[in-house]
Amino acid sequence: MEDADLLRRLKAGDQSAFSELLRLHSGRVINTCYRFLLNRQDAEDLSQEVFLEVYQSIHSFKGNSKLSTWIYRIAVTKSLDELKKRKRKKRISSVGKMLQLDQVADWISGGTMPDKVMLENERMEEISRALNSLPDNQRVAFTLSKIDGYSNEEIAEIMKTTKVAVESLVSRARKKLNNRLSNIKDHERGRIK
Secondary structure (H helix, E strand, O other), X not given: OOHHHHHHHHHOOOXXXXXXXXXXXXXXXXHHHHHHHOOHHHHHHHXXXXXXXXXXXXXXXXXXOOHHHHHHHHHHHHHHHHHHHHHHHOOOOOHHHHHOHHHHHHHHHOOOOHHHHHXXXXXXXXXXXXXXXXXXXXXXXXXXXXXXOOOHHHHHXXXXXXXXXXXXXXXXXXXXXXXXXXXXXXXXXXXXX
């Protein structure tokens, strides 16, 4: 279905169009929120807020970008807002509890053997700490690029910036992550010897 037709139907209040929108985008919105929150239930809850805002704001959408880009911009903004709210209220007692590392490690590695879970958990803690140490704009650009697979043009639209700025953000994030994560590699090499 073309964006223009779907948008027209959404603005006309067609409930089947909203169902179609959910079918087309809910999985990716949940995944986008999950990449930031690292908790499936929180991501699903936040995705409902995203689609509620889409529903309430559809008449203000001017069509200057693709409908999907607008939706994912809302998802990223809401995810960052949720992270800021958590930090402000100091609800995060430890990275390990928040991340549910067994599930994340299993998800990233595509399945692990029980004896590898502990090592994977340690890696995930370091990776999560490294990602969370990045400035928000670098973390968003890197996550959208390397984890969610968006193009630099799409990321520029989502972040309301230029393609060159996105390339710079991703590059700086990659350098910072490589520097921080090289400590993990060095530590693991020391344990193997």
